Amino acid sequence: MKAVILAGGYGTRISEESSLKPKPMIEIGGKPILWHILKIYSNYGINEFIICCGYKGNKIKEYFGNIDSTLWDVELVDTGLHTMTGGRLKRIQDHIDDTFCVTYGDGLSDIDINNLISFHR
Template sequence: MKVVLFCGGQGMRLRDYSEKIPKPMVQLGYRPILWNIMRYYAHYGHKDFILCLGHKADYIKKYFVNYDETISNDFVFEDGGKAINMLKTDISDWRITFLDTGINANIGMRLMQVKEHLKGEEMFLANYSDGLADLNLNAMIEWFVEQEDKVASFVAYQPTQSFHVVKKQDNGIVQSISHIGSAGLFINAGFFVFRREIFDHMEWGDELVSEPFQRLIAQKKLVSWEHNGFWASMDTYKDKQVLDDAYAKGDAPWEVWREKMG
């Protein structure tokens, strides 16, 4: 299946980085977070990507046009560098479509602009470009395929941050306060699976979750897959530090492709 990735946002909460480079290109280990997400999908056999670009689109284009396989792969250096023989490669079998979908477009508008590039696709995948997970993608897709009357699915994740959820009356009287992890709340963590019919429920200008998803909810055509494993979003500088620390310690559960490598 083709994979649509939303890469056009301005990443204001990662301002220390995103003023210089687009948020999807913020480095995590040897490669940008966008590459880590693409490598995740490639691990499951989905290597035909559509990148919805916007903010600093040229940076992302140049990165792949000038891609250097030697940075994160083993190779043999011979004849003073005249011959470099790769022992393994990352992206040699990837197909990437680069589409400038506008700086100010929302997610729904970006998705609508790639419709023509999804001709013939009964189903396709989509995701934000700042979230990582150890999600069993095959299991989620197989589950969704069995639900033939459903149009869209996403990952529902129970947050673990140290926030407390407060329930109160209009006069300010607190009725309850509980840790967010025990409040029964879930967030939309992305990792979408769509049938092509999603476009029948969209209008230009719609934000994906705000309008199309509400229409699907009313028709009972939207489902979510509960994921209880690892999930993290690189949304803030603190998020990046946490992921950098995990990577430095060799604890990077999103690198599901390492399973094949042993």
């Protein structure tokens, strides 16, 4: 199973941080939010990710070009600067061939991913 992470929004509500980098790259405990999301999904056996990039997507690409990402299979897809949520999913449909998870790239929570998947099946 793959997880799709929506990481292309502008982040206008926290512009003091997002003027320099996209929200998913804001650090918590020395690691970007995006890293924490991948780690959470990985703990549940989901290690294939499609990250829908947009605003400042080059910062996300730069990050994944500089870390050891052998733990995860990460595909970065430029889904457009002004594309909304549904449009981003439409633009990655050729990368999805089965059931998948989708989440925003700027939020963290303590949730049991397996229970979430079971609930929605």
